[in-house]
Amino acid sequence: MxxxxxxxxxxxxxxxxxxxxxxxxxxxxxxxxxxxxxxxxxxxxxxxxxxxxxxxxxxxxxxxxxxxxxxxxxxxxxxxxxxxxxxxxxxxxxxxxxxxxxxxxxxxxxxxxxxxxxxxxxxxxxxxxxxxxxxxxxxxxxxxxxxxxxxKKFAFKTRSKVTEKVDDADAGPPATGGSGSAGPPTTTTEVDWSVRAEQCGFSNLDSAVLTLTGDQIRKQDVQLSHLRDCRVLLPGSPSTLHIKHVSGCQILCGPVSSSVFVDHCADSTLVLACQQLRTHNTADTRVYLHVTSRAIIEDCHGVALAPFNWSYPGLDGDFAESGLDPARNNWDQVDDFNWLDTGTPSPNWSVIPEADRRTTWDSDK
CATH class of the missing domain: 1.20.58.1250 (Tubulin Binding Cofactor C, N-terminal domain)
Known part of the structure; x- marks a missing residue:
């Protein structure tokens, strides 16, 4: 036809x-x-x-x-x-x-x-x-x-600042009229840890302010473990950062060239820049994050995220040394290994509302 x-x-x-x-x-x-x-x-x-x-x-x-x-x-x-x-x-x-x-x-x-x-x-x-x-x-x-x-094996040859301050606090005020008593030890100690530079990290400490300089941590693997109610400042560019068994802490770290590993962290605030973040067994923790891949969480709940906003002298140079791209931040792209339903947001993490985000980091408050 x-x-x-x-x-x-x-x-x-x-x-x-x-x-x-x-x-x-x-x-x-x-x-x-x-x-x-x-x-x-x-x-x-x-x-x-x-x-x-x-x-x-x-x-x-x-x-x-x-x-x-x-x-x-x-x-x-x-x-x-x-x-x-x-x-x-x-x-x-x-x-x-x-x-x-x-x-x-x-x-x-x-x-x-x-x-x-x-x-x-x-x-x-x-x-x-x-x-x-x-x-x-x-x-x-x-x-x-x-x-x-x-x-070389590490040994103190003189008393460190933390020892001096704790000793002074333990002494307390003199007793008066037989009714006075020694005051309690101080709860926050300013510590000069330059003597521990070889260890490149801190462990088994309570209520301390801990700092490492950029020269001390440059391209090093930094370890933070068993810390409680501590404030940790790490301006610089480490190779990797391991955070294990910490609670009630505030940890601020400059650009990490590879990965940050967090395990058993509770009731803390982390300010991190890295290529990859892996977080396990963590609860009720706020993370101000710069990450160039995707963050990974597993066995976590109550994790709240916001963009990295810490600034310090030399930050631009640390970003350059780390190889991270300051303009590329996937802080709100999270893979939750305990939540496989792609159609529903994971209940284990959330975004911190802008009105509730910290904007300054001059203190632990």
């Missing part, structure tokens, strides 16, 4: 000859819309194909370059263990080991920066694999540093 003339022309797309024969002929709007839709669909499919191809090429390049650079760091560390085998005194051995460890640390930081710069085109699995490899590499680096450059 032969199609009507107009239908035959529509099916074959032969509008051009008809227009040449009759310039007054008007193309129906429905045909124009159909042709425009087809052209748009062709353009969109072409762009998607090109974008997919570019992303795949970038991902392949990242995978190869990352693997190559990681192998270079591992090879450096393997040579570090053998340094001095051919002779030389202890001082020469230590100097050579120090040089190799510094180079390995620098290359590891470059690798972290490379990952940070590639987050836009990597999928979640690729990011997780690279982060896991970096954590293993950082652990190997720390083990090698302890092996070839053992730290």
């Amino acid at each position: 032969e199609l009507p003339a107009m239908d035959r022309e529509e099916d074959q797309g032969c509008l051009g000859p008809r227009l040449e024969e009759d310039p007054s002929f008007k193309v129906p709007d429905r045909l124009l819309k159909r042709n425009q839709a087809r052209a748009e669909d062709v353009r969109r499919r072409k762009e998607e194909k090109e974008s997919s191809s570019i992303t795949e090429e970038k991902s392949d390049y990242f995978s190869g370059a990352f693997k190559s650079q990681r192998a270079a760091v591992e090879e450096l560390l393997s040579r570090c263990g053998a340094t001095g085998a051919g002779g030389g005194g202890a001082a020469d051995h230590r100097a050579a080991a120090t040089q190799i460890l510094e180079e390995a640390t620098f290359k590891t930081q470059q690798l972290q920066n490379f990952l940070n710069d590639s987050l836009s085109f990597l999928n979640q699995y690729e990011v997780a694999q690279a982060q896991s490899a970096l954590q293993r590499l950082q652990g190997l680096l720390a083990e090698k540093r302890d092996e070839v450059l053992p730290k």
Whole structure:
């Protein structure tokens, strides 16, 4: 059966000859819309194909370059263990080991920066694999540093400021008329912990103000554990930050080049900037966050989030050293491993209303 003339022309797309024969002929709007839709669909499919191809090429390049650079760091560390085998005194051995460890640390930081710069085109699995490899590499680096450059055992040669202040507080006011009694010890102690710089962290302390400088924590793995009612200030750029078993604390930390791990934290306030945040077993805690990937929580409740808003001299330089992008902050993008219903918000975390957010951090109040 032969199609009507107009239908035959529509099916074959032969509008051009008809227009040449009759310039007054008007193309129906429905045909124009159909042709425009087809052209748009062709353009969109072409762009998607090109974008997919570019992303795949970038991902392949990242995978190869990352693997190559990681192998270079591992090879450096393997040579570090053998340094001095051919002779030389202890001082020469230590100097050579120090040089190799510094180079390995620098290359590891470059690798972290490379990952940070590639987050836009990597999928979640690729990011997780690279982060896991970096954590293993950082652990190997720390083990090698302890092996070839053992730290001197720490011992106080003089009383520290915390001892002096607690002693003074324990003395209390003198008794009067037989009815007076010694006052209770002070509940907040200003502590100078520069003497503990080698430890790069604090543990087993109550009611103290604790500070490490940027030089002390630069590219180090900082550990905070078993703290209660403490205020911790960490202006600088550590490699990683571990927070475990803390309660009633306020912890402020500059840009962390890789991950912050929080475990068993309660009734605290954390002010953090990092590439990744992983939080476990945490309750009733506020987090002022800058994170360039996505925050992860597990076995948590009562976690409230707001954007990172701490400022201190040198913050811009610490962001540059960490490799984090100050303009990229996914503070409210959270993956709750205990809440798999994507259609309903997790009840375990929330956003702090703007009116309730802290804007200054000059004190613990």
